[in-house]
Amino acid sequence: MNVEILIYGTINSVSLALYALGFAMVYGVSRLPNFAHGALFVLAGFIAWTLLNSLGLNYMLSALLSIIATAAIGVMIYRFVLIRVRGMEISEIIASYALGLAILEGLRWSGLKGMTYTLPVFMEGSLQIGAVAVDYQRLLVVAAGSALVAFLYFFTHYTRIGLALRGMAQDERAAMMLGIDSDAMAMAAMALGSTLAALAAIFLLPLGNIVVEAGYNVLILAIAVCIVGGLGSWAGAVLAAFLIGFAQILTEVYLGAHYQMVVALLAIILTLVVRPSGLFGRQKELEERV
Amino acid sequence: MNTTPLLQVEGITKTFGGITAVNGVSFTVNDGEILGIIGPNGSGKTTVVNCITGFVKPTSGKVYFRGKDITGKPAHKIADIGITRTFQVMRPYYSLPAYKNLLIPLFSPRARRTGGWRGGGRLGDRARVGIDILEEIGFERDSYVPYKMTSILPTGYLKRLEIARCLALRPEIIICDEVFSGLSMSEIASMVPLIERLQMDGITIVMIEHRLRELFRVANRVLVLNFGQVLMEGNPDEVMADPSVRDAYFGSRRVEEIMEHA
Amino acid sequence: MAAEQLRKERIDRGIKVRTEGIYALMSWRELLYLIGPRFLLIAGMLLLPLLMPGMYWQRVVSIVCIYALLALSFDFLAHFVGLVSLGGAFFVGTGGYLAAILNTSFGLPPILTVFLATLLGAALCTVLLLPCLPMRGVYFAIVSLMYPLLLARLIEAMNILGGTDGIMGVDSFPNRWIEQYLLIAVVLIFLFGARRLVNTDLGLVLRGIKDNDQAIRASAMNITHYKALAVFIASIMGCLSGACLVHIYMWSGVSQFALDFSILPIAATVIGGSSTLVGPVLGCLILVPISELLRDFGTLRIVSYSLILVGFIVFRSEGLMVYGQRKYHQFERWTRI
Numbered sequence: 001m002n003v004e005i006l007i008y009g010t011i012n013s014v015s016l017a018l019y020a021l022g023f024a025m026v027y028g029v030s031r032l033p034n035f036a037h038g039a040l041f042v043l044a045g046f047i048a049w050t051l052l053n054s055l056g057l058n059y060m061l062s063a064l065l066s067i068i069a070t071a072a073i074g075v076m077i078y079r080f081v082l083i084r085v086r087g088m089e090i091s092e093i094i095a096s097y098a099l100g101l102a103i104l105e106g107l108r109w110s111g112l113k114g115m116t117y118t119l120p121v122f123m124e125g126s127l128q129i130g131a132v133a134v135d136y137q138r139l140l141v142v143a144a145g146s147a148l149v150a151f152l153y154f155f156t157h158y159t160r161i162g163l164a165l166r167g168m169a170q171d172e173r174a175a176m177m178l179g180i181d182s183d184a185m186a187m188a189a190m191a192l193g194s195t196l197a198a199l200a201a202i203f204l205l206p207l208g209n210i211v212v213e214a215g216y217n218v219l220i221l222a223i224a225v226c227i228v229g230g231l232g233s234w235a236g237a238v239l240a241a242f243l244i245g246f247a248q249i250l251t252e253v254y255l256g257a258h259y260q261m262v263v264a265l266l267a268i269i270l271t272l273v274v275r276p277s278g279l280f281g282r283q284k285e286l287e288e289r290v
Numbered sequence: 291m292n293t294t295p296l297l298q299v300e301g302i303t304k305t306f307g308g309i310t311a312v313n314g315v316s317f318t319v320n321d322g323e324i325l326g327i328i329g330p331n332g333s334g335k336t337t338v339v340n341c342i343t344g345f346v347k348p349t350s351g352k353v354y355f356r357g358k359d360i361t362g363k364p365a366h367k368i369a370d371i372g373i374t375r376t377f378q379v380m381r382p383y384y385s386l387p388a389y390k391n392l393l394i395p396l397f398s399p400r401a402r403r404t405g406g407w408r409g410g411g412r413l414g415d416r417a418r419v420g421i422d423i424l425e426e427i428g429f430e431r432d433s434y435v436p437y438k439m440t441s442i443l444p445t446g447y448l449k450r451l452e453i454a455r456c457l458a459l460r461p462e463i464i465i466c467d468e469v470f471s472g473l474s475m476s477e478i479a480s481m482v483p484l485i486e487r488l489q490m491d492g493i494t495i496v497m498i499e500h501r502l503r504e505l506f507r508v509a510n511r512v513l514v515l516n517f518g519q520v521l522m523e524g525n526p527d528e529v530m531a532d533p534s535v536r537d538a539y540f541g542s543r544r545v546e547e548i549m550e551h552a
Numbered sequence: 553m554a555a556e557q558l559r560k561e562r563i564d565r566g567i568k569v570r571t572e573g574i575y576a577l578m579s580w581r582e583l584l585y586l587i588g589p590r591f592l593l594i595a596g597m598l599l600l601p602l603l604m605p606g607m608y609w610q611r612v613v614s615i616v617c618i619y620a621l622l623a624l625s626f627d628f629l630a631h632f633v634g635l636v637s638l639g640g641a642f643f644v645g646t647g648g649y650l651a652a653i654l655n656t657s658f659g660l661p662p663i664l665t666v667f668l669a670t671l672l673g674a675a676l677c678t679v680l681l682l683p684c685l686p687m688r689g690v691y692f693a694i695v696s697l698m699y700p701l702l703l704a705r706l707i708e709a710m711n712i713l714g715g716t717d718g719i720m721g722v723d724s725f726p727n728r729w730i731e732q733y734l735l736i737a738v739v740l741i742f743l744f745g746a747r748r749l750v751n752t753d754l755g756l757v758l759r760g761i762k763d764n765d766q767a768i769r770a771s772a773m774n775i776t777h778y779k780a781l782a783v784f785i786a787s788i789m790g791c792l793s794g795a796c797l798v799h800i801y802m803w804s805g806v807s808q809f810a811l812d813f814s815i816l817p818i819a820a821t822v823i824g825g826s827s828t829l830v831g832p833v834l835g836c837l838i839l840v841p842i843s844e845l846l847r848d849f850g851t852l853r854i855v856s857y858s859l860i861l862v863g864f865i866v867f868r869s870e871g872l873m874v875y876g877q878r879k880y881h882q883f884e885r886w887t888r889i
Contacts, residue, residue, distance in 0.1 A: 258709025369772035395771035
């Protein structure tokens with residue numbers, strides 16, 4: 001039993017981290033709360049499915065094209081909508097939320113319902129770990145997720161673009177004075193964030209169906225991870241993902257399967273009450289408390 | 291005679307991330323005096339005020355008001371005790387008539403308890419009290435200045451409005467953050483009697499200032515800060531004569547020598 | 553050498569300036585200027601049920617009022633206090649379920665259930681939203697977004713309060729005329745009430761929280777306390793609309809937490825003119841009938857509202873009432889620079 005909890009807990013936690021990465025990246029770099037994140041997730045899955053089934057393309061190719069398409073859509077969202085409300089946080093939320101809503105409900109209207117929309121897993125079969133059989137896909141999720149987090153850490157700490165993004169995250173005006181173009185960086189961040197959303201979709205959607213509800217769930221989970229971990233902190237987000245991930249698995253085992261979202265929401269409320277800057281929030285508490 | 295100082299600040303330290311803005315600042319404010327706080331830019335003056343008035347939580351140290359520990363209390367509670375402050379960057383309500391700016395502080399529990407400035411413990415009609423306060427601090431009633439739109443008032447009036455906002459709370463202390471800045475010589479000349487009048491009415495005043503000459507005319511005592519620490523403390527003459535104060539503001543004399551011979 | 557340059561100038565109309573003070577009572581013309589629009593609004597809304605061709609459209613009038621209350625609460629919170637509520641459905645669902653429970657389990661008549669559900673619901677909603685009030689506005693938006701989604705899932709998952717089927721058998725209003733006129737009266741009362749409120753001293757404090765919270769704190773007032781008050785007032789409007797809704801449909805279900813109730817009020821506010829308080833009501837008068845006409849298109853409605861919303865925000869359009877007020881109160885002319 002405990003091994004099972006450990007394994008599924010880890011898988012769930014890494015999944016949460018994957019969901020949250022795109023949102024955290026965009027917010028961390030350009031302080032843009034991209035509430036269309038969940039929509040981009042589902043959209044990526046849908047594009048991949050369409051390419052795979054209607055055009056008969058090879059899976060790898062479909063996945064790749066889907067990632068590129070989602071990144072492009074993310075950039076366009078910034079370029080045509082968010083750029084005009086830049087700086088007004090509330091308007092950014094409403095605009096990105098409304099766009100996400102339009103995408104998700106548009107997909108729902110055009111027929112994305114039911115059990116028929118699935119993405120194939122990369123590898124069939126499973127591995128025996130102790131008494132538990134874990135599918136390869138799930139193992140792949142953990143491997144890919146960890147690799148992605150490591151890669152992003154390396155990228156933002158050791159490459160020029162990555163450092164520029166971090167510079168923006170720390171102090172936008174100072175970065176601008178050093179010649180870093182704020183809008184270009186925001187578009188890069190949106191592209192990166194959308195790519196991460198698409199990657200998460202490619203790895204995680206094969207574990208279930210592509211449903212519109214996932215869009216809302218992913219958004220909530222991503223926000224929960226970011227708030228609990230502290231907006232702007234890598235370590236915090238990872239730790240939060242694990243905390244919430246294991247909490248969810250434990251409630252599933254002992255209370256039943258329907259409380260996952262409750263856990264996420266309770267985590268948010270608890271954080272706001274006890275420690276609003278999150279676990280490792282780098283922002284001064286003053287900024288969070290008005 | 292009350293021997294407890296009105297306000298006692300002990301070892302206040304505030305760090306923001308890696309920067310120590312204020313490092314172990316201690317001083318007292320005595321009942322009824324005018325204390326000036328000066329220091330070059332970045333010496334931590336406004337941060338000290340923020341720590342005292344609750345807008346920022348000090349990393350360590352204590353603040354006592356009449357012997358009671360008020361460290362770390364939220365800003366509105368500290369204002370409720372009677373410690374009020376003005377803001378360096380003023381943000382009055384430009385779209386409202388001047389007197390309406392005072393309706394907000396007059397709405398507070400403290401104003402209701404004390405009746406506001408000149409109130410005898412009962413708060414009368416808020417608008418009337420507000421206009422009375424404005425008139426007292428220099429808004430000429432017969433020119434209808436209190437009724438004019440805040441957006442058309444010059445800086446001198448706006449600075450007085452900031453002080454009026456504090457008066458509405460019937461304060462024990464007013465901490466003025468650079469209230470002389472942006473004013474012309476004649477405007478400052480007319481502000482000084484106002485400050486002195488407030489002192490005579492029993493309000494203790496702390497003034498953070500850059501305009502040293504004008505400050506030294508009103509202040510009873512002056513505190514000098516530099517790099518987040520207290521450099522020295524004394525009456526205006528002592529401070530003016532002190533060489534370390536001059537160094538802090540203008541750099542060491544060696545620099546002057548070098549510049550002369552360069 | 554410079555060509556003659558013209559600049560557009562907007563000046564308050566003479567009649568507007570004359571009506572600013574007590575002198576408004578001096579002449580019929582000025583009185584009419586002030587009272588005209590308001591009279592038009594009240595008369596128009598009161599006549600509405602009589603003009604509707606048939607029961608279906610009379611039902612639509614009631615629904616318009618439900619949404620109008622929600623839009624009012626959104627506009628009030630967002631533009632007068634600075635709290636953006638992305639989850640109007642939270643209030644509707646809470647008020648609705650409470651009213652349904654009071655009616656079916658306790659047998660109380662609609663008049664009482666509406667009254668009690670409004671008060672209890674508002675208290676409950678305020679308490680639940682309390683944790684995020686000391687924070688920046690972003691957190692309120694996030695939490696308000698999540699509550700309706702969460703509560704809907706909880707009800708379905710735990711199968712409480714009727715689960716997916718909902719609570720059936722809720723009494724309806726005695727007759728449809730009462731239903732409509734009650735709602736219209738409520739909307740008008742809250743509309744004019746809110747307009748009065750924002751100009752009182754309390755209203756000034758609330759607006760101060762939006763514009764200049766430092767000054768409010770320096771004026772010895774607890775911001776969280778006043779935000780909670782504002783949320784309570786807004787919740788009253790929202791829960792009231794939810795409570796009435798279940799009596800109209802005679803049913804309370806998870807669909808009350810649906811996105812419609814969250815997004816349509818926002819779209820209506822933006823189209824009708826934000827921060828005017830009248831604008832949102834007007835926006836509902838426009839959007840709800842359109843929404844009814846588009847009912848066959850399913851969730852395409854939500855797509856359209858969302859896109860319209862984005863359009864308005866992005867192009868920073870004024871909104872109908874803002875435009876209308878500007879035209880009414882000011883005139884424009886070209887002046888030479």
